[in-house]
Amino acid sequence: EAGVTQSPTHLIKTRGQQATLRCSPISGHTSVYWYQQALGLGLQFLLWYDEGEERNRGNFPPRFSGRQFPNYSSELNVNALELEDSALYLCASSLQGSYEQYFGPGTRLTVT
Amino acid sequence: TQLLEQSPQFLSIQEGENLTVYCNSSSVFSSLQWYRQEPGEGPVLLVTVVTGGEVKKLKRLTFQFGDARKDSSLHITAAQPGDTGLYLCAGDQGYSGAGSYQLTFGKGTKLSVIP
Numbered sequence: 001e002a003g004v005t006q007s008p009t010h011l012i013k014t015r016g017q018q019a020t021l022r023c024s025p026i027s028g029h030t031s032v033y034w035y036q037q038a039l040g041l042g043l044q045f046l047l048w049y050d051e052g053e054e055r056n057r058g059n060f061p062p063r064f065s066g067r068q069f070p071n072y073s074s075e076l077n078v079n080a081l082e083l084e085d086s087a088l089y090l091c092a093s094s095l096q097g098s099y100e101q102y103f104g105p106g107t108r109l110t111v112t
Numbered sequence: 113t114q115l116l117e118q119s120p121q122f123l124s125i126q127e128g129e130n131l132t133v134y135c136n137s138s139s140v141f142s143s144l145q146w147y148r149q150e151p152g153e154g155p156v157l158l159v160t161v162v163t164g165g166e167v168k169k170l171k172r173l174t175f176q177f178g179d180a181r182k183d184s185s186l187h188i189t190a191a192q193p194g195d196t197g198l199y200l201c202a203g204d205q206g207y208s209g210a211g212s213y214q215l216t217f218g219k220g221t222k223l224s225v226i227p
Contacts, residue, residue: 035217041219042200043155043200045216045217048214056214090154099145099160099215100145100157100160101157102157103154103156105153105154106152106153
């Protein structure tokens with residue numbers, strides 16, 4: 001069974017640009033979670049989507065947004081990039097009603 | 113303030129030694145999970161504990177959930193270089209509506225096992 005996939009693996013952008021990150025969940029999983037992992041800060045919860053709806057968001061500004069498509073894949077958009085947005089962005093998926101999340105390999109975003 | 117505190121932050125030991133890492137909170141969790149993450153990769157789920165006092169074993173790894181469901185420990189026996197990685201604990205505080213759960217992560221314990 002294929003795991004969670006993310007693309008691209010690496011992304012280099014300049015300050016002020018926009019970044020789009022993509023995630024495909026495990027087949028059968030309807031919930032998708034996005035986390036930011038910056039050096040020294042641990043995993044910070046960004047967004048949670050389930051059945052195409054945004055269910056909750058973490059303590060991040062509105063320039064972090066996303067969506068979930070009918071096939072349950074998801075996209076994270078970061079507008080007006082700032083240097084401190086440089087981090088590993090992780091996507092996880094779970095079955096609806098399950099507390100077990102399975103992570104993808106992440107997208108390393110570097111903002112210069 | 114960090115909801116889940118992990119200790120120690122860093123641990124460097126020789127191959128064959130035993131070690132214990134801790135995950136503590138003042139909050140009660142419905143379940144707690146342990147993940148291992150290697151550099152540049154996503155965390156991999158090792159175990160989920162859900163019952164206070166529960167002990168689970170995964171080969172040389174022993175996981176325990178505190179009786180009050182506020183803390184957990186991970187004990188590794190005879191550590192090997194392949195155990196090297198960042199160990200993360202994550203807790204869920206129960207059903208948060210709309211049919212799913214949201215995890216809170218600790219900052220992790222970075223373990224290095226020296227051959």
